[in-house]
Amino acid sequence: MQEQFNNIKQEYENFYRSLVLQGKFAAKDTGVGFWGPAVSDEILEAFKRLKIKGHFLDLGSGDGKVAMIASLFCERVVGIEYDPLLVLKAQEVRKKFSLLNVSLKNQDYFEHDISHYDYVFVNPDKPFFRGLDAKLETELRGRLIVYSNHFFPSTLRLNDQFKVNDTTVSVYSR
Numbered sequence: 001m002q003e004q005f006n007n008i009k010q011e012y013e014n015f016y017r018s019l020v021l022q023g024k025f026a027a028k029d030t031g032v033g034f035w036g037p038a039v040s041d042e043i044l045e046a047f048k049r050l051k052i053k054g055h056f057l058d059l060g061s062g063d064g065k066v067a068m069i070a071s072l073f074c075e076r077v078v079g080i081e082y083d084p085l086l087v088l089k090a091q092e093v094r095k096k097f098s099l100l101n102v103s104l105k106n107q108d109y110f111e112h113d114i115s116h117y118d119y120v121f122v123n124p125d126k127p128f129f130r131g132l133d134a135k136l137e138t139e140l141r142g143r144l145i146v147y148s149n150h151f152f153p154s155t156l157r158l159n160d161q162f163k164v165n166d167t168t169v170s171v172y173s174r
Contacts (some may be wrong), residue, residue: 001072008068009040011093015063017019030083032108033127035062038044038147042164043069050145050171051161054118059132064090066147067102074119080109099125104123110135118142124151139172144172 016026026033027036028115043066056070063077063086070078081087087106094102105112110131114120119142124132128151136144136157146152149168156172163169 004072005044005069007097008065008093011096011131012037012040012063012065015089015153026097028083028086030060030062030081031084032082033060033062035081035083035086036067036099036123036125037063038123039165040065040069042169043147044169045148045164046145046169047073047118049093049164050119050160051168052119052145055116055142056121057112057114057117059114059120059122060125061090061104062086064093064104066104066123067104068097068099070100070119070121071102075101078117079104080107080112082106082108113139115141116140119145121145121147123147127151128153136172140174142173146170154164 019026025106052073056074056077058067058079061067061081067077067079069099084106087104090104133153133155136153147169153172160171160174
């Protein structure tokens with residue numbers, strides 16, 4: 001697993017470096033939210049600590065990094081991203097590393113049923129009360145993993161919370 005992780009991490013570091021060399025940021029407005037990459041080592045550490053497995057959904061999956069790392073642990077992984085260019089990057093990485101348990105959808109995640117997943121991951125870019133709270137309240141059956149220091153759901157029960165470096169990782173259920 002460590003070798004696969006290192007390959008995925010390096011691929012994304014190369015991608016971010018190429019953006020900088022083009023005078024771009026490794027962050028952007030997606031039309032429905034804002035994408036900024038998660039830290040690979042923090043995600044790996046969080047997933048190890050949580051012992052994730054089963055079916056995993058990444059809401060607003062951006063360039064697919066979290067979904068690719070989750071694929072090292074989970075039987076089935078789905079990434080939902082609105083921005084088509086970010087989905088293309090995720091598909092490129094998926095194909096390069098033959099991650100056959102990863103599916104990527106170019107869609108608004110509010111249009112995707114989240115009830116069939118053991119874990120739902122979000123790196124929130126806005127408060128949950130702007131629509132996500134209601135979706136989680138009606139559809140969440142598994143656990144919600146929130147990778148954030150600033151936005152948290154208001155209607156769910158906190159099951160676990162820990163820091164990976166300076167980033168808070170929280171786990172919720174209904």
